[in-house]
Amino acid sequence: MSDTHPLGSKLTIQIVIAMFAGLVVGTMIQYLSSDQGFLQTTVVAEFLKTIGTMFISLLKMLMVPVVLVTLVCGTASLTEPSKLGRIGGKTILLYLGTTGIAITLALFFATLFSVGVGVEAPMEAFDPKVGKSISEVFAAMIPSNPVKAMAEGEMLPLIIFAILIGLSITFSGRRGETVRNLFESMNAVVMQLVILVMRIAPIGIFALMAVLAATLGFDKIKSVGEYFLTVVLVLVIHGAVVYPTLLKTLTGLSPMIFFSKMRTAMTFAFTTSSSNATLPVTLRTVEKRLGAGNSTSSFTVPLGATINMDGTAIMQGVATVFIANFYGHDLTIVQLATVALMAVLASIGAAGVPSVGLVLLGTVLAQVGLPIEGIGLIIGVDRLLDMLRTVVNITGDATVTCIVAKSEGDLDIEVFNDPEAGTVDNPEPDDDPRPATG
Numbered sequence: 001m002s003d004t005h006p007l008g009s010k011l012t013i014q015i016v017i018a019m020f021a022g023l024v025v026g027t028m029i030q031y032l033s034s035d036q037g038f039l040q041t042t043v044v045a046e047f048l049k050t051i052g053t054m055f056i057s058l059l060k061m062l063m064v065p066v067v068l069v070t071l072v073c074g075t076a077s078l079t080e081p082s083k084l085g086r087i088g089g090k091t092i093l094l095y096l097g098t099t100g101i102a103i104t105l106a107l108f109f110a111t112l113f114s115v116g117v118g119v120e121a122p123m124e125a126f127d128p129k130v131g132k133s134i135s136e137v138f139a140a141m142i143p144s145n146p147v148k149a150m151a152e153g154e155m156l157p158l159i160i161f162a163i164l165i166g167l168s169i170t171f172s173g174r175r176g177e178t179v180r181n182l183f184e185s186m187n188a189v190v191m192q193l194v195i196l197v198m199r200i201a202p203i204g205i206f207a208l209m210a211v212l213a214a215t216l217g218f219d220k221i222k223s224v225g226e227y228f229l230t231v232v233l234v235l236v237i238h239g240a241v242v243y244p245t246l247l248k249t250l251t252g253l254s255p256m257i258f259f260s261k262m263r264t265a266m267t268f269a270f271t272t273s274s275s276n277a278t279l280p281v282t283l284r285t286v287e288k289r290l291g292a293g294n295s296t297s298s299f300t301v302p303l304g305a306t307i308n309m310d311g312t313a314i315m316q317g318v319a320t321v322f323i324a325n326f327y328g329h330d331l332t333i334v335q336l337a338t339v340a341l342m343a344v345l346a347s348i349g350a351a352g353v354p355s356v357g358l359v360l361l362g363t364v365l366a367q368v369g370l371p372i373e374g375i376g377l378i379i380g381v382d383r384l385l386d387m388l389r390t391v392v393n394i395t396g397d398a399t400v401t402c403i404v405a406k407s408e409g410d411l412d413i414e415v416f417n418d419p420e421a422g423t424v425d426n427p428e429p430d431d432d433p434r435p436a437t438g
Ligand code: ASP
Pocket: 273, 274, 275, 276, 309, 311, 312, 351, 352, 353, 354, 355, 356, 357, 358, 386, 389, 390, 393
């Protein structure tokens, strides 16, 4: 057993140090160098940015193999395939329910604080793109070409494909055994790869944070400060009150333990602004650290990265009220309900990638007849909010995973309660990198 530090595992401490060091170095560069100076053009724009991009690419590289392999294994290991329908039903219900709570809180606080009334903010250019319609999302769910879906990192078709392969392995019985073993062995290999990438994460996170601090214009926050703070407040309420309450009441599990184990995944979400890029780490965390079974988590986590975006819905709710007030429109109850419904539905078809929430916001605004250009008001502060809402998005995925796994008897309480279970410093026998002997 490795020694546990009160601040968390060695990796978590390294990541936190890397984050702060990156922020300090970036802030120094912002103050020391003009936009055209050597530090900005070479050190930040060339060197640090490249390292950050390489790190995010490493994570994204893992996304398709991890989802495909774990989900095939998860589905193939179900002794009764009907369980899949039950898990699916509960998961979707919880995802929709939590997003419903999120958007309601957002609309409530934004209306309470009258965000956007009397604001004078500069408008930035925004190129309006409207996301897919719901019927298009459903039609695209079946991959006519699974290789194309994988090449383009499309999550829903990939999920469907993996489930069908997993089910077919089960139905093939003994004849499918070789393929099952192959996927199980590949699962061990990709999980090992996740550990490798997590080990070098401090370098990538340092670079991402330094670039952020060196290029972020804090002055932009002032003009839309009320909007910014309202989004942050609701994100905090949802993340720190709603999720723990649901977890405690529906499972009896300790929210403190949950959060202490989620720290690393939350830092990944914060620094990458992408639920998809964080997916390998989220999945590893819920399985190895929180004890959720593979047959539940391999389904709930990838699905959550795509359809469950509570943080995004919160931003959209507050932003819609802000833009409506800015333009002097009063939203009726029916329009507020439309906003809520659209925000829930819009998140279903969108991938968990940076800034996708803004594109979806265009769909929501168009639905209630507000000018899409209004997004130009808030675009300047979206970078930071994107980081925060991505943390909420993946925390929601993990919360629902624990609830569903517990209800299915698929959560190992001993693993959940063991502070050292599955830390990268303390790999379990499965993760042991030494070649198998004997
Ligand atoms: N970046 C968010 C995510 O990946 C989506 C968004 O709100 O833009 O979860």
